[in-house]
Amino acid sequence: MRILLAIAIASVAWLASGLPALAHHSAAAEFDSNKKIDLSGVVTKVEWTNPHAHFYIDVKDASGNVINWNLELASPNVLIRNGWKRNSIKPGDMVTVTGIQAKNSPSYGSASLITFPDGHKLSFLAAEEPAK
C-alpha cells in the first residue's frame, strides 16, 4: 500500500509539475491541474497506441446523462516498462478514475490513478507492484 501511495503521489506530482507527459507536448498547455476529476464508470474502449494510451469510460452525470470520457495515460512504452500489460484495463471493466481535465474539452482528461472494484490500482505511469 505504501508503494501504491508513493506511486500515486509521484504520479500526481508528476502531472502537477507538468513534466513531459510524453515529451511531445507541454502538459501545462493541455491540462488544467486545478480541474480535478473523479469519475466512475465502465470502460468502453482501450487504445494501446502512441504517443499516449487512452481508455474511454461511460460516466453518468448528475442529470443521468451518459458522457463518454476519453482518458489519457502515458505511452504504452512507459507503461510496459513499468509493469502494465496491454490488457491491464479492458472494455467492460468497472473503474474509478482520478486525474485532471483538459483545458478545452468537457470530457477529456489525464488519468492519474485508476481503481478497480477489488482494490487494485494502476497509475498514469505504472502498475501496482506484483504480490511477492
Add this chain to the structure above:
Amino acid sequence: MNPNVSTRVVSGALFTVFSLMAQPPAPGQKIGTIGLYRNQQLAPIGPAGKFADGTPDLSGAWLGGGSSDADISRALKPGDQVVMLPWAEEVVKHRLSKEDPEANCLPAGIPRGSPYPWRIVQTPTHYFILYEGNIHSYRQIFMNAKHPDDPDPTWYGHSIGHWEGNTLVVDTVGFNDKFWFDYKGHPHTEKLHTIERYTRTDLGHMSIEVTIDDPGAYAKPFTTVGRATLMPGTELLEYICQENNQDLPLLQGPARGPGGQ
C-alpha cells in the same frame, strides 16, 4: 579500414548487442529506477569496454544525456549562456505550444532530450543513433568523412564523426530551420553547426556535451552538458507518434515549458 578490422568491429558490436539482449539479471544484480522507469536492472559497476581494435564500445540502450526538453538553457557548461539575437527573441514570444514540431510528431532534432532510450550502433564506416523517442527515427554518422560542399538542409543535418581518444566527436551541418530546441521554442537557422562529444566514462554512464553554434540566431555559441545512463537488458520499443496524436487540438497558449514557465 582493413576489412578484417571492419569485420572485427562489426562482430564486436553485434556480440555486445546480443550479449545485452540475452543477458538475464545476474545474481545480485541491483534493481532501481532509471528516469521514468521503475524496477530496472541497474548497470553493473566497471570500466567502459573497448572492441578488439581498441575502439571504445558505446553499445547498449541509453537513457537521457540530451538537453532539457523544457528549456535548452537549463543545463549548460558553467559560464555559458543562451543569448538570442533580437529576431529570435521576437519569434519565441509568438510561438504557440501546438506549433512545436515535436508536438506534431516531427523530429526533436539535436540535442533535445526525450524520456525514451536510444542506442548507438557502430560499424566501420557508419555509426547510427537509433531513437525510440525523437519520433522513432535514426541518424547516420559518416565516420572519418567530409561534409558535402552544399548539403540539402534536413531535420538532422549531415553528420561526420571521428574519435579523439575515448571521445566520439560528431560534427553536424546542413540543418533545416524547422525543429525547436525545447518546449519554449528556442529557434535556430540553417547556419546551425553542432559538435557532439560522447564519452563513455564507465560501463554505465556516458557524458554528452553538445556545442550549439548558430550565428544566425545566437550571439555566441553555447554548450549543453548531459549524462546518459545505461539500461541493461532494455530493448528499444516501437513508438509511432503519428498513430494517435489526439493532444494537438487540445494544446493551448504560448510555447512554454511543461510546468507552464
